[in-house]
Amino acid sequence: MDNIFALTVILLxxxxxxxxxxxxxxxxxxxxxxxITLSFLPFVTGIVRLTKILFTSLSGNxxxxxxxxxxxxxxxxxxxxxxxxxxxxxxxxxxxxxxPLPFKPYEILAAKYFVVLLYxxxxxxxFFAPIVITFxxxxxxxxxxxxxxxxxxxxxxxxxxxxxxxxxxxxxSFISISKNKDLFRxxxxxxxxxxxxxxxxxxxxxxxxxNDSQMIQTILTHNNYRLINYFSNMFPSVKYSTYALxxxxxxxxxxxxxxxxxxxxxxxIFFILAGEKLYLKGALNSxxxxxxxxHTGKVxxxxxxxxxxxxxxxxxxxxxxxxxxxFMNCILINFIWPIxxxxxxxxxGSNIEKQVDFIKAAASNIVYVFYGIALGILLGxxxxxxxxxxxxxxxxxxxxxxxxLQAKSIVLSKIITSxxxxxxxxxxxxxxxxxxxxxxxxxxxxxxxxxxxxxxxxCFSGVIIDLFSPKLLWDNEYKAVKxxxxxxxxxxLQFATIAxxxxxxxxxxxxxxxxxxxxxxxxxxxxxxxxLFLSKKSGYYFNRIE
Amino acid sequence: MIELINIxxxxxxxxxxxxxxxxxxxxxxxTGFIGPNGAGKTTTLKMITGILKQDKGAIIVNxxxxxxxxxxxxxxxxxxxxxxxxxxxxxxxxxLNFIADIFKVNSVNRKRIISExxxxxxxxxxxxxxxxxxxxxMRQKIIIIGMLLHxxxxxxxxxxxxxxxxxxxxxxxxxxxxxxxxxxxxxxSTHILEVAEKLCDRVAIINKGVLQFYGTMDEMKNHFRxxxxxxxxxxxxxxxx
Numbered sequence: 001m002d003n004i005f006a007l008t009v010i011l012l013x014x015x016x017x018x019x020x021x022x023x024x025x026x027x028x029x030x031x032x033x034x035x036i037t038l039s040f041l042p043f044v045t046g047i048v049r050l051t052k053i054l055f056t057s058l059s060g061n062x063x064x065x066x067x068x069x070x071x072x073x074x075x076x077x078x079x080x081x082x083x084x085x086x087x088x089x090x091x092x093x094x095x096x097x098x099x100p101l102p103f104k105p106y107e108i109l110a111a112k113y114f115v116v117l118l119y120x121x122x123x124x125x126x127f128f129a130p131i132v133i134t135f136x137x138x139x140x141x142x143x144x145x146x147x148x149x150x151x152x153x154x155x156x157x158x159x160x161x162x163x164x165x166x167x168x169x170x171x172x173s174f175i176s177i178s179k180n181k182d183l184f185r186x187x188x189x190x191x192x193x194x195x196x197x198x199x200x201x202x203x204x205x206x207x208x209x210x211n212d213s214q215m216i217q218t219i220l221t222h223n224n225y226r227l228i229n230y231f232s233n234m235f236p237s238v239k240y241s242t243y244a245l246x247x248x249x250x251x252x253x254x255x256x257x258x259x260x261x262x263x264x265x266x267x268x269i270f271f272i273l274a275g276e277k278l279y280l281k282g283a284l285n286s287x288x289x290x291x292x293x294x295h296t297g298k299v300x301x302x303x304x305x306x307x308x309x310x311x312x313x314x315x316x317x318x319x320x321x322x323x324x325x326x327f328m329n330c331i332l333i334n335f336i337w338p339i340x341x342x343x344x345x346x347x348x349g350s351n352i353e354k355q356v357d358f359i360k361a362a363a364s365n366i367v368y369v370f371y372g373i374a375l376g377i378l379l380g381x382x383x384x385x386x387x388x389x390x391x392x393x394x395x396x397x398x399x400x401x402x403x404x405l406q407a408k409s410i411v412l413s414k415i416i417t418s419x420x421x422x423x424x425x426x427x428x429x430x431x432x433x434x435x436x437x438x439x440x441x442x443x444x445x446x447x448x449x450x451x452x453x454x455x456x457x458x459c460f461s462g463v464i465i466d467l468f469s470p471k472l473l474w475d476n477e478y479k480a481v482k483x484x485x486x487x488x489x490x491x492x493l494q495f496a497t498i499a500x501x502x503x504x505x506x507x508x509x510x511x512x513x514x515x516x517x518x519x520x521x522x523x524x525x526x527x528x529x530x531x532l533f534l535s536k537k538s539g540y541y542f543n544r545i546e
Numbered sequence: 547m548i549e550l551i552n553i554x555x556x557x558x559x560x561x562x563x564x565x566x567x568x569x570x571x572x573x574x575x576x577t578g579f580i581g582p583n584g585a586g587k588t589t590t591l592k593m594i595t596g597i598l599k600q601d602k603g604a605i606i607v608n609x610x611x612x613x614x615x616x617x618x619x620x621x622x623x624x625x626x627x628x629x630x631x632x633x634x635x636x637x638x639x640x641x642l643n644f645i646a647d648i649f650k651v652n653s654v655n656r657k658r659i660i661s662e663x664x665x666x667x668x669x670x671x672x673x674x675x676x677x678x679x680x681x682x683x684m685r686q687k688i689i690i691i692g693m694l695l696h697x698x699x700x701x702x703x704x705x706x707x708x709x710x711x712x713x714x715x716x717x718x719x720x721x722x723x724x725x726x727x728x729x730x731x732x733x734x735s736t737h738i739l740e741v742a743e744k745l746c747d748r749v750a751i752i753n754k755g756v757l758q759f760y761g762t763m764d765e766m767k768n769h770f771r772x773x774x775x776x777x778x779x780x781x782x783x784x785x786x787x
Contacts, residue, residue: 299639299673301657311647315636322635322676399632402595403648404620546598 003103007111012118014094014475032485035492044130051134065135066242070152073128074160074235077120081164084116087478089165089279090172099280106276113165113271120157129153132245145248148257152241158264159237162271173278186324190332237263308405312413319392320385320417325478326392330385334421337379338428368439369516370505372447373523374498376454379425384481385418386462387490390470390542391480397472397545407542411463411534418459426451453523457497460530462490467534467541547573547731548594548700553603555589555755563589565755566603571733571748573699576726578746579735582784586755587735588628591704594733595625607700608731621649624698626706626734630685634678638669638688641677642695649696656695663691667714682709690718701725703734707741719745743776751783758783 054065089112098108132153136145240260247253306314320326380386389411390397400410430448433439439447466486474480481487504515548571555564564586571577581587592598594605596616605612607619633641639660646656664670667687677685686709693701701722707715722745726732736742742749749766751759759766763776770779 299670301639301643301653301660305650305653306643306647308648308650311644315633315640315644318640319635395629396632398597399627401597402592402620402623402625402627403645404617405648406617543599 003107004110004114007098007103007107008114011088011094011111011115032488035485035488039488039492040126044126047127047130048134051131052138055135055138062135062139063242063246065131066245067238069128069131069135070156070238070241071235073124073156074238076123076127077157077160078164080123081116081120081161082168084119085161085165085168086172087476088112088116089168104276105280106272109275109279110272113161116165117157117161120161121153124153124157128156135245141248144253145245148244148248148253151257151261152245155261155264156238156241159267160235162267166271166274169275169278186327309409309413309416312405312409313417316413316417317421320421323392323477325476325481329481330383330388331421333383334379334425335428337382337425338432341429341432366512366516367505368443368446369450369520370501372450373454373457373519374501375426375429375447376422376451376456377458377494377498377501378454379422379429379451380418380455380458381462381491381494383418383422383425384462384484384487384490385421386414386459387466387487388471388481388484389414389418389463390466391472391474391484391486392477393470394472394474394477394480397470401543407539408535410542411467411538414463415459415534418462419455422455422459426455450520453520453527457523457527457530458490458494460527460534461493462487464530464533465490465493467538470545472545547571547608548702548733549604549606550590550594551604551606553590553593553600553605555586555593555598555600562755564593564600564752567752567755567757568603569750569757569760571731571750573731574726574729575747576722576732576734576745577748577750578742579733579750579752580737580739580742580780581735581752581758585752585784587752588704589755590752591625591702591733591735594702595623596620622699624693624696624701626686626689626693626703628704628708630682630689630709632689634685635676637676638673638680641688642673642692645692645695651696659695660691663694666717667691683711683714686710687714694721698730700731701733703732705736706734707736707738739776739780749776751780753784 051065051069055062058064089109132149136149139145237260240256240263244253244257244260247256320330393400426448430444434441434444469486471480471484471486474483501519504519548569550567550569550571553564553567554562556562567586567590579587579590589598593600594607594612596612596619599613605619608622610618610622612619633644636644642660643656645651646653646660651659660673661670664673667690669684669687669691672680672684677688680688686706690706693703706718710718719741722732722734726747743763746763748760748762750757759769761769766776766779770782
């Protein structure tokens with residue numbers, strides 16, 4: 001037990017230290033956590049409000065809120081856990097150091113499980129806790145409810161996490177992943193995104209006509225709890241946690257709590273027993289270097305000389321496509337917006353004309369200037385290619401420094417890569433918008449033209465933010481793109497700009513011609529200044545980091 | 547040649563990694579750089595290659611200052627870092643093509659040099675595999691081929707023999723001697739005193755960032771006890787330092 005505890009602490013510390021150490025990093029961490037907390041505040045507030053509305057609307061049937069929230073929480077855990085488990089159980093670089101140490105396999109397994117569990121609690125704090133606390137408050141429950149709630153909160157993720165872990169361990173132990181480690185991660189990632197989008201599409205189809213609390217109530221009361229039954233069947237233990245919380249004031253609650261906790265303990269023991277046999281096999285497999293594999297590839301000598309810039313761009317693109325974490329967060333994300341629009345079109349079918357009235361409302365082409373710039377910023381910033389441009393290099397950053405390269409060329413290669421890949425999303429969106437007659441050809445042309453400015457604006461600002469203080473110390477590429485303050489700062493800045501643009505269009509303070517000229521002028525000036533800054537100062541900032 | 551003129555480097559203005567170091571590393575010879583762990587070897591080599599910037603002093607590579615003419619000095623240097631774990635997502639051949647592009651080695655020459663060296667280091671078969679799948683020694687071989695690809699005037703190597711199999715070590719040592727004979731500058735750090743003793747024409751011994759001895763092997767033996775091994779001399783110098 002001591003070993004498990006010590007190992008969990010070490011693994012967790014190692015994971016958290018990825019944010020950086022030292023005074024500067026400590027300040028950065030604080031800003032990071034404040035930003036993260038602030039960004040979730042609107043979501044949490046929304047959830048609390050929705051819970052209150054539901055509670056009032058569902059008088060007499062309020063336990064549904066507990067069942068539904070617990071079930072969705074379990075589903076979220078199942079969804080996120082697949083990523084965490086693959087990353088922490090198999091692809092974290094600690095496994096090669098842990099396996100030779102005198103730990104029993106179940107101790108490593110349990111410690112890693114607890115690390116994932118702690119991450120899942122964070123999801124719970126954002127999604128589950130606000131609902132159940134509001135529920136307790138609305139129902140006027142006493143201390144016992146909150147005591148039960150703590151136990152339920154701590155134990156609820158156990159079963160879905162065991163399910164996700166066992167599925168992953170099972171697959172990893174039988175698939176020879178050592179040779180196709182990256183491919184496996186990419187496919188798993190694509191599958192997870194497809195499932196995620198599919199799931200939200202399914203939910204949206206279910207609630208297609210749901211606009212207010214009245215509708216929610218109608219769905220819940222008149223649809224024979226279709227969705228609730230569906231969720232409850234998926235996680236049967238949820239029934240016991242719901243009853244434990246709902247009947248906290250009598251013996252039935254206590255009885256259900258016992259059953260719920262016992263079920264979780266049994267499941268966890270089963271996981272340790274079953275996992276121990278399979279985990280080590282897969283983990284050892286993933287640590288094996290494939291140097292002994294047969295080499296069948298034909299050696300591709302370069303047939304012609306490449307310029308330094310095109311060689312740098314080539315390396316950037318190869319790295320983005322071959323590194324699973326980069327592929328998921330920087331490449332795949334470019335397809336998400338077009339897919340979302342496609343789903344929107346699919347769901348609205350023949351009503352599409354009506355649904356896009358808001359786009360056509362101000363049918364003046366001048367408004368498309370704003371739409372164009374905003375779309376460009378959205379596409380250029382959401383793929384985080386620019387805002388993690390240097391962080392992604394990690395230790396390679398220092399190797400780049402010893403090559404006879406102008407920092408300007410490196411920066412330019414990163415901007416061109418980011419710009420080109422952002423265009424994928426733009427092209428797909430525009431093609432779809434034209435095909436489904438959402439916008440006309442002229443408007444599309446205006447949007448494309450001005451989104452170039454938006455993309456350039458976001459690429460330049462992203463690269464500048466990352467150049468100031470790139471996050472180069474990481475042990476896992478995931479941390480360079482996902483746990484990076486630079487991409488969050490950049491996104492906040494870009495989304496604030498988009499919000500500003502939408503605000504200007506909606507409020508019509510001035511006439512559109514004057515407004516669009518001013519906005520355009522401002523964007524050109526700012527982008528031009530950023531370009532000048534990068535041309536003149538990139539060398540200084542690039543070489544400053546040692 | 548490489549001239550280090552009174553260079554100093556401290557980390558966080560606290561630890562003096564290199565303190566007022568002056569060295570003249572001539573061309574046409576192999577100069578070994580030895581010292582215990584944390585002596586300042588890697589810091590010095592990184593300053594020569596431009597990864598780190600010295601706080602004081604100047605570094606001149608074949609007449610060009612590393613601070614004022616960085617591109618010129620970097621173009622002349624071939625560097626093998628202490629860890630070969632770089633650009634791991636690239637295939638061996640992609641890495642070499644990348645280096646060839648940066649150092650402007652034309653496609654005809656690069657094909658010839660890569661084929662020859664890959665054959666020599668017995669890594670031809672693995673060139674189309676990703677470097678991530680390589681062993682430490684294989685990565686080291688690719689980095690060494692990358693260093694030799696543009697026939698640099700100055701070779702700076704940080705523990706180049708670590709991880710290499712005996713045959714590859716032998717080939718590298720032969721190559722270094724060959725390049726020294728062609729009047730190139732070779733400066734490499736090593737922990738293996740036997741290698742330094744057999745391969746180097748000159749040795750610089752550093753301890754706690756301060757140069758303890760610099761001269762030919764004969765000068766060193768004369769300076770210390772005749773017939774004493776480099777190991778004994780090294781221990782004596784570093785313990786007293």
